[in-house]
Amino acid sequence: MKLFQCNNCNNIVFFENNFCRKCGCKLGFLEKEMALISLDSKLTEWVLPNQNNSVYRYCENYKHGVCNWLVEANGSKLCKACSLNTIIPNLQTNQNKEKWKKLEVAKHRLIFQLLQLKLPIQSKIVDKESGLSFNFLSKQEATGENKNLMTGHANGVITILLSEADSVLLEKMKKDLDEKYRTLIGHFRHEVGHYYWERLIRDNNQVLEQYRTYFGDERVSYADALDKHYKQGPVQNWQNSFISEYASSHSWEDWAETWAHYLHLMDTLETAYYFGLTVDTRIDNENPIQMEALFDPYQNNNFDKIVDSCIPLYSAINSMNRSMGIADVYPFVISEPVIEKMKFIHQTLKKWAC
Numbered sequence: 003m004k005l006f007q008c009n010n011c012n013n014i015v016f017f018e019n020n021f022c023r024k025c026g027c028k029l030g031f032l033e034k035e036m037a038l039i040s041l042d043s044k045l046t047e048w049v050l051p052n053q054n055n056s057v058y059r060y061c062e063n064y065k066h067g068v069c070n071w072l073v074e075a076n077g078s079k080l081c082k083a084c085s086l087n088t089i090i091p092n093l094q095t096n097q098n099k100e101k102w103k104k105l106e107v108a109k110h111r112l113i114f115q116l117l118q119l120k121l122p123i124q125s126k127i128v129d130k131e132s133g134l135s136f137n138f139l140s141k142q143e144a145t146g147e148n149k150n151l152m153t154g155h156a157n158g159v160i161t162i163l164l165s166e167a168d169s170v171l172l173e174k175m176k177k178d179l180d181e182k183y184r185t186l187i188g189h190f191r192h193e194v195g196h197y198y199w200e201r202l203i204r205d206n207n208q209v210l211e212q213y214r215t216y217f218g219d220e221r222v223s224y225a226d227a228l229d230k231h232y233k234q235g236p237v238q239n240w241q242n243s244f245i246s247e248y249a250s251s252h253s254w255e256d257w258a259e260t261w262a263h264y265l266h267l268m269d270t271l272e273t274a275y276y277f278g279l280t281v282d283t284r285i286d287n288e289n290p291i292q293m294e295a296l297f298d299p300y301q302n303n304n305f306d307k308i309v310d311s312c313i314p315l316y317s318a319i320n321s322m323n324r325s326m327g328i329a330d331v332y333p334f335v336i337s338e339p340v341i342e343k344m345k346f347i348h349q350t351l352k353k354w355a356c
């Protein structure tokens with residue numbers, strides 16, 4: 003994630019901030035500039051000279067404390083991120099409100115990243131056929147057909163169960179499924195990967211052929227593959243060619259898992275770039291753990307440089323976490339075939355963005 007600056011007092015401010023702690027002005031995220039804008043705290047509508055003197059206000063969801071994005075006063079009431087919601091939690095309980103906030107923090111970060119990658123983001127309400135939407139559902143409160151829903155993706159609809167925003171239940175699921183990593187942002191990145199597979203890969207024969215050379219044949223029965231995965235476990239030596247055990251279950255899951263990791267790497271390296279991080283161990287060695295975050299990964303075509311920076315970076319951050327008795331930030335080993343798969347994703351996105 004980028005770092006932002008209050009344009010009233012130059013203080014460094016963060017993506018989720020809705021006011022500047024130093025000068026007290028309000029802050030709103032302006033998608034057109036991909037920046038936080040400082041706003042007079044006494045007003046509720048603002049004329050922005052850089053935007054042809056258009057009048058802006060906060061997205062409707064600001065009042066729920068889940069969004070700090072700006073919208074044009076004479077346009078849609080919801081921002082790009084919030085307009086993708088079709089079902090939001092029942093807000094009668096404070097617990098649900100808290101969970102929704104966690105979901106929106108992760109989702110807004112996802113949408114910001116998709117915007118940086120210049121991916122198409124169209125609400126399903128506008129484009130029924132190929133749009134994207136989010137359902138945030140509580141299994142306890144669900145009725146009818148929603149009762150059986152799980153966290154997942156189907157035809158542009160991403161469902162995230164509210165229980166994923168409950169830290170105790172999340173931890174329990176992680177333990178029950180023997181996963182190394184389970185987070186809301188991870189869910190969003192994985193599920194949206196399925197959506198963009200349909201947008202970028204499925205309908206383009208040439209790209210689909212290339213895809214199969216990296217991720218195998220997606221025409222293998224998905225239901226049978228998952229059934230086999232859950233009954234017999236991951237394929238042998240999955241570490242050699244997949245980023246996770248689950249990725250070895252089926253080509254689509256390999257794509258979604260690898261895609262999620264690609265997004266993890268890009269975001270981590272962008273954060274490192276904005277903080278000016280450098281890693282250089284005090285031990286001389288022929289295989290030094292070294293990196294210097296000198297470039298914005300979204301502006302970089304060379305994926306080798308990205309991965310070569312991320313591996314030492316994760317090594318350092320994992321060690322920092324161990325110093326504090328916290329689980330590794332990135333408990334994965336990226337093998338050579340996984341790098342090749344991520345490179346394919348990077349190149350596909352670069353071509354798409356042209």
Ligand SMILES: [Zn+2]
Pocket residue numbers: 008009010011012013022023024025026027040
């Ligand atoms: Zn300020």
Ligand SMILES: [Zn+2]
Pocket residue numbers: 061062063064069070071080081082083084085
């Ligand atoms: Zn919003």
Ligand SMILES: [Zn+2]
Pocket residue numbers: 192193196254255258
């Ligand atoms: Zn999946």
